[in-house]
Amino acid sequence: MRFSDLLIMSVNNLRRRKLRTVLTVLGVVIGTASIVVMISLGIGLQEMTVAQYASSGSLTRIEIYNDAMWNSDAKEESFLEDTKIAQLERLPHVTAVSPILQVYVQMRQGAYSGSSEIMGVSREVLDEIKLGEGRLPDPNANTMELVVGNMVSRNFYNSKSGRGYWETGEMPDVDLYNRQFFMIFQSNGPSEEQTEKKYIFPVCGMVESKTDENGNPVYNEYSYGIYTDIELLKEQLKRIYRKNPIPGQPTNKKGKPYNYFIYSQAYVYVDDMENVVSVQKEITDMGYQAYSNMQWLEQAQEQLDMIQAVLGGIGAVSLFVAAIGIANTMMMSIYERTKEIGVLKVLGCALGDIRSMFLMEAGFIGFLGGVIGLCLSYAVSALVNRFLGAGLMGMGGAAGAGISRIPASLSVLAVVFAIMIGMLAGLFPALRAMKLSPLAAIRNE
Amino acid sequence: MGEQAADREPVADKETAAEKEQAADQESVAGKEQTTDKEQTARKVPVIRVKDLYKVYRMGDERVYALNGVDFEIFRGEFCAITGPSGSGKSTLLNMLAGLEPPSKGEIVIAGKHIEKLNEKQLVSFRRERVGFIFQSYNLIATMNALENVALPLSFRGMGRSERIRRAKHFLKLVGLERFMKHMPSQMSGGQQQRVGIARALAVDPQIIFADEPTGNLDSKTTLEVLKLMRQIVRKQGQTLVMVTHDNNLASYADRIFKIIDGKIVSIEEGKRDDEEI
Numbered sequence: 110m111r112f113s114d115l116l117i118m119s120v121n122n123l124r125r126r127k128l129r130t131v132l133t134v135l136g137v138v139i140g141t142a143s144i145v146v147m148i149s150l151g152i153g154l155q156e157m158t159v160a161q162y163a164s165s166g167s168l169t170r171i172e173i174y175n176d177a178m179w180n181s182d183a184k185e186e187s188f189l190e191d192t193k194i195a196q197l198e199r200l201p202h203v204t205a206v207s208p209i210l211q212v213y214v215q216m217r218q219g220a221y222s223g224s225s226e227i228m229g230v231s232r233e234v235l236d237e238i239k240l241g242e243g244r245l246p247d248p249n250a251n252t253m254e255l256v257v258g259n260m261v262s263r264n265f266y267n268s269k270s271g272r273g274y275w276e277t278g279e280m281p282d283v284d285l286y287n288r289q290f291f292m293i294f295q296s297n298g299p300s301e302e303q304t305e306k307k308y309i310f311p312v313c314g315m316v317e318s319k320t321d322e323n324g325n326p327v328y329n330e331y332s333y334g335i336y337t338d339i340e341l342l343k344e345q346l347k348r349i350y351r352k353n354p355i356p357g358q359p360t361n362k363k364g365k366p367y368n369y370f371i372y373s374q375a376y377v378y379v380d381d382m383e384n385v386v387s388v389q390k391e392i393t394d395m396g397y398q399a400y401s402n403m404q405w406l407e408q409a410q411e412q413l414d415m416i417q418a419v420l421g422g423i424g425a426v427s428l429f430v431a432a433i434g435i436a437n438t439m440m441m442s443i444y445e446r447t448k449e450i451g452v453l454k455v456l457g458c459a460l461g462d463i464r465s466m467f468l469m470e471a472g473f474i475g476f477l478g479g480v481i482g483l484c485l486s487y488a489v490s491a492l493v494n495r496f497l498g499a500g501l502m503g504m505g506g507a508a509g510a511g512i513s514r515i516p517a518s519l520s521v522l523a524v525v526f527a528i529m530i531g532m533l534a535g536l537f538p539a540l541r542a543m544k545l546s547p548l549a550a551i552r553n554e
Numbered sequence: 555m556g557e558q559a560a561d562r563e564p565v566a567d568k569e570t571a572a573e574k575e576q577a578a579d580q581e582s583v584a585g586k587e588q589t590t591d592k593e594q595t596a597r598k599v600p601v602i603r604v605k606d607l608y609k610v611y612r613m614g615d616e617r618v619y620a621l622n623g624v625d626f627e628i629f630r631g632e633f634c635a636i637t638g639p640s641g642s643g644k645s646t647l648l649n650m651l652a653g654l655e656p657p658s659k660g661e662i663v664i665a666g667k668h669i670e671k672l673n674e675k676q677l678v679s680f681r682r683e684r685v686g687f688i689f690q691s692y693n694l695i696a697t698m699n700a701l702e703n704v705a706l707p708l709s710f711r712g713m714g715r716s717e718r719i720r721r722a723k724h725f726l727k728l729v730g731l732e733r734f735m736k737h738m739p740s741q742m743s744g745g746q747q748q749r750v751g752i753a754r755a756l757a758v759d760p761q762i763i764f765a766d767e768p769t770g771n772l773d774s775k776t777t778l779e780v781l782k783l784m785r786q787i788v789r790k791q792g793q794t795l796v797m798v799t800h801d802n803n804l805a806s807y808a809d810r811i812f813k814i815i816d817g818k819i820v821s822i823e824e825g826k827r828d829d830e831e832i
């Protein structure tokens with residue numbers, strides 16, 4: 110038989126018993142909707158958690174620390190310097206490694222002075238900074254351009270009163286973006302009297318400053334730092350200190366500086382979230398301390414997977430009940446149509462066609478239930494997001510997307526799954542129909 | 555019984571081979587000469603050959619011999635009636651000929667094929683290709699109209715819709731139901747329903763048509779009409795018709811009448827009526 114003929118026969122049989130079909134479909138609708146809504150909640154929860162971790166730093170980044178440079182007994186080989194950075198770069202799945210060079214500076218603007226750290230970083234790190242104003246440093250510039258953290262100005266205090274934001278709670282009258290300020294690098298050695306040189310560097314951007322519902326600025330990982338290109342910072346430091354040791358850089362036993370820079374910290378970028386934990390393990394094995402957001406997320410993920418499984422399980426139970434409903438309906442229909450099936454067989458309908466006919470009938474119930482159930486899921490999902498989502502916004506979910514999320518793949522999967530459940534439930538009745546005796550058609554009851 | 559069957563097997567195979575050759579010969583001859591129906595019957599090309607056929611039903615310890623050693627041949631283009639008292643085994647015989655029930659023992663050869671050796675799947679395709687069936691209780695599909703009912707068995711052969719409808723219309727006209735094509739079975743009389751049943755059996759252009767008491771549910775006037783119609787069409791198309799009936803008057807319209815009592819053929823008579831009488 111042609112596929113179209115089989116389909117028409119199946120659909121006609123369903124139309125014949127409208128109420129029963131509707132009730133059976135209803136079961137599948139509820140089953141599909143409950144499983145989709147449950148999974149959508151799981152997905153929402155998961156995505157919210159990921160977003161939460163991602164907001165506190167990239168998920169593909171590993172931060173490594175090396176405290177050898179603070180340790181006076183440490184061997185020179187244990188320092189984290191450029192050859193080590195290159196070595197890390199060669200690890201599989203690592204896309205980039207950025208060393209971080211930290212320099213403590215004093216700043217002055219008008220009556221206020223404050224302090225912060227200049228962080229010399231490579232391009233990859235700069236690219237990650239979300240800016241509120243301005244632009245990132247020009248990669249071709251040959252003077253240091255600064256990206257200033259949105260909360261750096263909190264560390265300024267009035268030089269006369271000696272009081273600042275932390276004491277008074279009032280923001281100092283400092284504008285690091287629109288007005289110039291001086292930077293004073295720490296002097297080296299004990300000779301305090303050495304003349305302090307003041308430097309002015311152009312500020313090209315400010316770190317993004319979000320505010321919460323009360324209008325208070327929200328902290329992010331770049332809020333208190335001043336960021337600039339690491340190579341330009343190195344050149345600048347060399348110009349300032351010449352042959353003298355640079356404060357913050359270790360010296361050898363004789364108090365002489367090394368002729369290269371030593372870093373206490375570096376960022377390792379990994380190609381994919383999946384690989385972060387394995388790369389992190391390799392780095393720890395190399396003797397560094399390493400941290401990543403992914404590491405925490407992975408732990409959270411385990412709990413989420415459990416929640417996901419429980420939610421899915423609840424949904425699955427109702428779909429299972431619906432499957433029993435389909436099987437029952439199909440069985441009833443076969444008992445009623447025993448004679449008709451016999452007639453089909455006497456007239457020469459192939460056994461496979463009879464089986465297909467019933468399988469398609471069951472599959473069609475699944476299909477209808479799946480599609481309608483999916484529509485219902487979207488409605489329920491919208492309601493949940495409207496009334497429940499608002500309360501959960503504070504949990505750090507991105508505004509706009511609610512807690513129940515139905516991705517396109519879930520929609521497609523749900524319908525396909527419903528069809529498969531329908532056919533699976535219809536399999537036994539279909540085989541039963543196939544084996545019915547044609548003699549049933551002959552006997553006159 | 556198992557041993558017996560094993561003993562018989564080689565002989566049966568030889569016979570089949572010889573028979574097939576013979577049948578093929580005769581078929582080609584028949585095709586060439588375009589003989590008339592009467593002549594064809596006279597030539598006696600066997601379409602159905604039954605040999606030593608038994609059907610035993612076990613009812614607890616008791617054994618019911620529904621068929622108790624039946625031998626006969628039916629020829630191409632022949633109209634045969636099977637008569638006998640109730641419970642004599644008529645339906646059992648017919649069902650076995652149509653491959654709806656396996657025999658306990660014996661051979662059924664139809665168009666050179668051993669029906670008793672076919673499996674369920676082969677039997678279905680055998681019926682689809684060669685057999686038309688007319689039921690006592692019509693057995694039309696209640697949700698389909700007359701036209702769709704007639705077209706149904708054609709869809710089992712994978713025939714396209716328009717071709718199916720065309721053929722179904724042709725056969726509905728042939729049985730005189732051109733005005734009832736869109737009627738559902740519930741909107742037709744018994745006689746009309748049986749005509750649809752006949753059209754359905756004929757639509758697949760079968761070699762052999764089986765009918766189990768096709769007029770059992772009709773009054774005597776309609777019975778005769780339906781019988782004449784069946785006979786007429788089958789004659790015209792050179793098909794073989796095997797009809798079960800317990801009505802001796804009806805049986806007398808057949809070319810030959812097989813009389814069965816207690817599972818045995820007790821007599822085979824020639825029909826007494828000429829075509830002109832119909």
Ligand SMILES: Nc1ncnc2c1ncn2[C@@H]1O[C@H](COP(=O)(O)OP(=O)(O)OP(=O)(O)O)[C@@H](O)[C@H]1O
Nearest residue numbers: 611618619620639640641642643644645646647800
């Ligand atoms: N499935 C079965 N199980 C047991 N016995 C059966 C079965 N089918 C038929 N019989 C027996 O076989 C015998 C022949 O039955 P069959 O139906 O062929 O009779 P029939 O000649 O068609 O009768 P009727 O004219 O009443 O239709 C009967 O005695 C019947 O009881």
Ligand SMILES: [Mg+2]
Nearest residue numbers: 644645646766
């Ligand atoms: Mg009978």
